Amino acid sequence: MPAHDFVSPDSIRAQFSAAMSLMYKQEVPLYGTLLGLVSEINQQVMAKQPEIAAALRWTGEVERLDQERHGAIRVGSAEELATLARLFAVMGMQPVGYYDLSSAGVPVHSTAFRAVHEQSLHVSPFRVFTSLLRLELIDDLQLRELARSILAEREIFTSRALALMTQAERDGGLRADDAQAFVQEALHTFRWHRDATVSAEQYRRLHDQHRLIADVVAFRGPHINHLTPRTLDIDAIQAGMPAKGITPKAVIEGPPARRHPILLRQTSFKALQEAVAFSDAQGSHTARFGEIEQRGAALTPKGRALYDRLLEAARAASGGSPSEATAERYMTLLQQSFAEFPDDLAQMREQGLAYFRYFATDKGLAERAQAERPQTLEGLIGAGHVHFEALVYEDFLPVSAAGIFQSNLGDDGQTQYGSNANREAFEAALGMQVQDEKTLYAQTERRSLQACAQALNLGSL
Ligand code: OOG
Numbered sequence: 368m369p370a371h372d373f374v375s376p377d378s379i380r381a382q383f384s385a386a387m388s389l390m391y392k393q394e395v396p397l398y399g400t401l402l403g404l405v406s407e408i409n410q411q412v413m414a415k416q417p418e419i420a421a422a423l424r425w426t427g428e429v430e431r432l433d434q435e436r437h438g439a440i441r442v443g444s445a446e447e448l449a450t451l452a453r454l455f456a457v458m459g460m461q462p463v464g465y466y467d468l469s470s471a472g473v474p475v476h477s478t479a480f481r482a483v484h485e486q487s488l489h490v491s492p493f494r495v496f497t498s499l500l501r502l503e504l505i506d507d508l509q510l511r512e513l514a515r516s517i518l519a520e521r522e523i524f525t526s527r528a529l530a531l532m533t534q535a536e537r538d539g540g541l542r543a544d545d546a547q548a549f550v551q552e553a554l555h556t557f558r559w560h561r562d563a564t565v566s567a568e569q570y571r572r573l574h575d576q577h578r579l580i581a582d583v584v585a586f587r588g589p590h591i592n593h594l595t596p597r598t599l600d601i602d603a604i605q606a607g608m609p610a611k612g613i614t615p616k617a618v619i620e621g622p623p624a625r626r627h628p629i630l631l632r633q634t635s636f637k638a639l640q641e642a643v644a645f646s647d648a649q650g651s652h653t654a655r656f657g658e659i660e661q662r663g664a665a666l667t668p669k670g671r672a673l674y675d676r677l678l679e680a681a682r683a684a685s686g687g688s689p690s691e692a693t694a695e696r697y698m699t700l701l702q703q704s705f706a707e708f709p710d711d712l713a714q715m716r717e718q719g720l721a722y723f724r725y726f727a728t729d730k731g732l733a734e735r736a737q738a739e740r741p742q743t744l745e746g747l748i749g750a751g752h753v754h755f756e757a758l759v760y761e762d763f764l765p766v767s768a769a770g771i772f773q774s775n776l777g778d779d780g781q782t783q784y785g786s787n788a789n790r791e792a793f794e795a796a797l798g799m800q801v802q803d804e805k806t807l808y809a810q811t812e813r814r815s816l817q818a819c820a821q822a823l824n825l826g827s828l
Pocket residue numbers: 438439440441496498592633658763764767768769771772
């Protein structure tokens with residue numbers, strides 16, 4: 368079959384992202400409310416701050432903003448994780464980054480499945496934060512065995528989804544009708560099931576060990592636990608949530624508010640209790656929650672080291688992980704700590720703190736035949752021939768993720784697992800290595816410089 372009959376993985380991902388959003392809106396109506404608020408505030412920001420709208424037009428993010436979202440799931444075994452990797456690969460999503468959450472008292476480690484090339488991200492930036500439960504961290508051996516045997520019996524993929532995955536791998540793609548069927552079949556894996564696979568007593572034992580263990584083990588599949596839209600002003604969202612009947616967590620995770628956002632700021636609100644049918648009784652479970660995020664510049668290793676240091680300093684000064692009680696003081700300390708991080712794109716670029724994308728300007732194009740024009744990047748920028756914008760961060764932050772997990776698990780009964788990062792074990796379960804996000808950002812930056820050089824008729828930049 369000729370390759371041109373196949374739907375591009377990017378387009379399958381875009382379809383899947385839209386289908387997930389529709390499904391989640393039906394499952395959790397509050398998510399629809401949130402989407403409304405986010406789109407309202409994004410419009411306001413673009414109208415009131417034309418410089419932000421202009422930057423988003425340069426990078427093309429303006430075209431992806433409305434469909435931009437991430438989801439999160441938790442799986443229970445290596446087989447489930449490895450098959451998910453195959454499922455996501457059909458949609459052009461690859462595992463990027465390794466996140467250890469055990470040091471924050473959550474018995475999982477994680478990666479993010481996402482597109483890796485800027486052109487693909489432009490079509491659909493949909494990403495899924497995917498966590499693998501670490502049964503080996505359950506110290507009650509009997510319970511560990513119970514969890515393992517329950518998980519061993521479930522099949523989280525439909526047989527049609529599995530067949531279409533195999534077909535896509537064999538043929539190198541899917542045609543339109545198969546792609547559409549694949550999206551519908553894949554959705555089933557992420558659906559909420561109100562009927563649990565365990566008895567009320569088994570649920571209680573799993574839950575008493577850790578609420579997250581019950582969430583993974585007691586159900587038929589890895590229900591999507593949140594879908595997160597991207598806002599241009601998370602402080603406005605945080606302030607606007609109560610009026611919509613939503614109570615956000617007290618602390619916005621990540622860096623403080625800045626003129627030029629960096630990395631990722633996130634806030635969430637607690638899950639509602641949902642009715643569940645155990646095998647022998649009725650009960651309830653809190654599974655799904657809401658989250659909103661604001662994305663900023665991807666940082667270089669140097670910028671990230673500075674970020675980590677300043678964040679750690681603020682947390683240490685406030686006496687550890689911020690809570691409801693220390694929220695206000697923590698936000699002040701955070702703001703003070705980050706005064707050291709330049710809030711100016713030119714400085715961030717000169718100091719090598721962030722990754723950038725470069726664009727030939729109309730002026731640069733008009734003057735590209737002139738012998739006198741500058742030849743170096745700095746000269747071209749100075750002369751207005753090249754424009755730059757920060758490259759947006761496409762990934763997650765371990766400290767923030769831990770804060771999001773914790774806020775939805777409740778502050779009660781913090782479990783200690785020590786620091787147990789084990790990337791090799793995660794990659795063994797996944798069946799492949801995770802990609803390094805910094806390498807991907809550096810490649811995008813490099814490609815934008817090459818495109819600039821070509822547009823301006825220069826050998827290289
Ligand atoms: C994932 C929590 C982390 C984020 O955006 O950092 C997360 C989970 O609760 O499964 O979603």
